[in-house]
Amino acid sequence: MTPHADLKALLDAYVAVTGIAVSLSFKRQYDLGQLVERGMTAQDVTDVLQKLKRLVARGTHGYTDASLDFRNALGNPDTFEERALKLRQENFRRKASQPKAQIAVVRGDCTVLDEQPANEPIQMSKSLVRETLKRIADGI
Numbered sequence: 001m002t003p004h005a006d007l008k009a010l011l012d013a014y015v016a017v018t019g020i021a022v023s024l025s026f027k028r029q030y031d032l033g034q035l036v037e038r039g040m041t042a043q044d045v046t047d048v049l050q051k052l053k054r055l056v057a058r059g060t061h062g063y064t065d066a067s068l069d070f071r072n073a074l075g076n077p078d079t080f081e082e083r084a085l086k087l088r089q090e091n092f093r094r095k096a097s098q099p100k101a102q103i104a105v106v107r108g109d110c111t112v113l114d115e116q117p118a119n120e121p122i123q124m125s126k127s128l129v130r131e132t133l134k135r136i137a138d139g140i
Contacts, residue, residue: 007032010074013042017049018068028070034077044084049073051087 007024010032015021022028035044052073055063066072074080 006036009042010035010040010045013045014049014070014074017046017053018073020068020070022070028074031075031077035074035080038077038081040081040084044087045074047087047091048080048083051083 007029011022011024011028024032049068052063052067056065056067
């Protein structure tokens with residue numbers, strides 16, 4: 001992406017979440033440029049603004065509709081970066097604490113739940129494949 005396209009992507013994310021169609025003024029270009037230099041993405045903008053919207057909706061002390069104004073939400077690159085990094089950490093902790101996906105694996109004559117990485121092929125017994133194909137052919 002070109003630098004201008006990165007700025008436009010961040011601004012588009014802001015407009016999509018808030019519904020406030022602001023122009024890309026020189027000051028906003030500078031602020032968004034600071035965010036791009038720090039590695040912030042349109043997804044970060046979306047995540048931070050959605051969090052701010054939730055805080056406003058709950059009536060959390062210190063958060064009002066003005067919290068979603070560009071100057072308050074994105075106008076201070078340091079504050080925005082801190083919020084985005086906290087949300088990234090929070091999302092990472094949530095993903096790490098989720099149980100691993102389990103799949104049904106046939107072992108001998110029984111089926112058990114087993115944790116298996118998604119990148120490994122699933123092993124199925126030949127008898128299960130043969131029985132399944134037979135049922136499909138019989139129309140069951």
